[in-house]
Amino acid sequence: MANSPHFQIEGLKASIEGKEILKGLSLEIKGGEVHAIMGPNGTGKSTLASTLMGHPKFEVSGGTVTLDGEDVLDMATDERARAGMFLAMQYPSEITGVTNADFLRSAINARREEGSEISLIKFIRLMEGKMKELEMNPEFMHRYLNEGFSGGEKKRNEILQMLMLDPRIVILDEIDSGLDIDALRIVAAGVNAMRSEDRGFLIITHYQRLLDYIKPDFVHVMMQGRIVKSGGPELAQRLENEGYDWVKEELGIIDETVGGSEEEEFKIPMNTTAPKY
Numbered sequence: 001m002a003n004s005p006h007f008q009i010e011g012l013k014a015s016i017e018g019k020e021i022l023k024g025l026s027l028e029i030k031g032g033e034v035h036a037i038m039g040p041n042g043t044g045k046s047t048l049a050s051t052l053m054g055h056p057k058f059e060v061s062g063g064t065v066t067l068d069g070e071d072v073l074d075m076a077t078d079e080r081a082r083a084g085m086f087l088a089m090q091y092p093s094e095i096t097g098v099t100n101a102d103f104l105r106s107a108i109n110a111r112r113e114e115g116s117e118i119s120l121i122k123f124i125r126l127m128e129g130k131m132k133e134l135e136m137n138p139e140f141m142h143r144y145l146n147e148g149f150s151g152g153e154k155k156r157n158e159i160l161q162m163l164m165l166d167p168r169i170v171i172l173d174e175i176d177s178g179l180d181i182d183a184l185r186i187v188a189a190g191v192n193a194m195r196s197e198d199r200g201f202l203i204i205t206h207y208q209r210l211l212d213y214i215k216p217d218f219v220h221v222m223m224q225g226r227i228v229k230s231g232g233p234e235l236a237q238r239l240e241n242e243g244y245d246w247v248k249e250e251l252g253i254i255d256e257t258v259g260g261s262e263e264e265e266f267k268i269p270m271n272t273t274a275p276k277y
């Protein structure tokens with residue numbers, strides 16, 4: 001496949017404020033593949049997403065990330081986007097003063113050569129069409145980016161960006177959180193329509209529910225800042241039925257969160273029935 005992406009993460013380590021969060025994570029995504037990363041809270045999933053997009057808060061301290069052999073870690077965030085990487089964030093930022101349409105048009109044009117920018121008419125037709133697919137109210141075109149959007153509206157808007165930017169490597173961080181079942185169906189349909197040999201997906205989720213709608217080819221479990229188990233869709237099903245405890249038992253993990261490896265005995269056990277505040 002001429003345009004099929006090959007995305008490779010090897011031994012990736014990253015820290016924030018001196019604390020190591022990602023502890024040697026490896027994953028290979030090829031065009032046409034959908035990979036799901038599942039894991040309890042605090043295991044480093046969002047850190048992985050942010051690090052892959054080059055968020056300045058996270059410092060890479062080891063490993064490599066390449067897209068078609070090109071060093072991604074050497075690229076600024078906008079260069080990563082231009083190379084075809086896209087992240088739908090777990091907590092999208094609100095930007096007052098920039099409308100959704102302004103933002104998306106700039107993002108599309110930033111990926112084009114000077115002189116071949118998308119015309120306003122074409123852009124509006126494209127945006128209107130994609131918004132219709134996602135059953136979004138047309139007024140969202142001219143609203144300030146994410147300002148006052150509900151959780152579900154923000155997520156739908158992230159998917160709108162994905163549809164319009166036509167990325168090659170798509171990372172979705174908990175796109176299902178805050179979505180009711182109808183919105184989840186619409187979002188999943190948007191993702192499924194984008195599945196092709198020219199694109200690879202990394203879907204980060206806490207719950208198996210999303211994977212009923214977007215069927216992954218590979219499922220990985222993340223704990224303590226690394227992938228501790230991989231399998232096919234049946235792994236997600238087992239996690240849904242049995243939770244994460246059996247994985248921890250199998251691997252001898254007591255605390256799955258980042259930082260839970262060395263200082264076990266100094267930690268308050270996770271499962272104590274603490275009083276509700």
Ligand SMILES: Nc1ncnc2c1ncn2[C@@H]1O[C@H](COP(=O)(O)OP(=O)(O)O)[C@@H](O)[C@H]1O
Pocket residue numbers: 016017021039040041042043044045046047048057257258
């Ligand atoms: N901006 C930050 N500053 C300090 N610590 C952070 C920051 N972001 C994440 N962490 C820490 O990194 C660990 C993993 O967090 P995160 O990647 O958000 O996990 P997940 O997405 O799996 O819930 C947590 O211990 C969290 O407190």
Ligand SMILES: [Mg+2]
Pocket residue numbers: 045046047090174
């Ligand atoms: Mg997260």
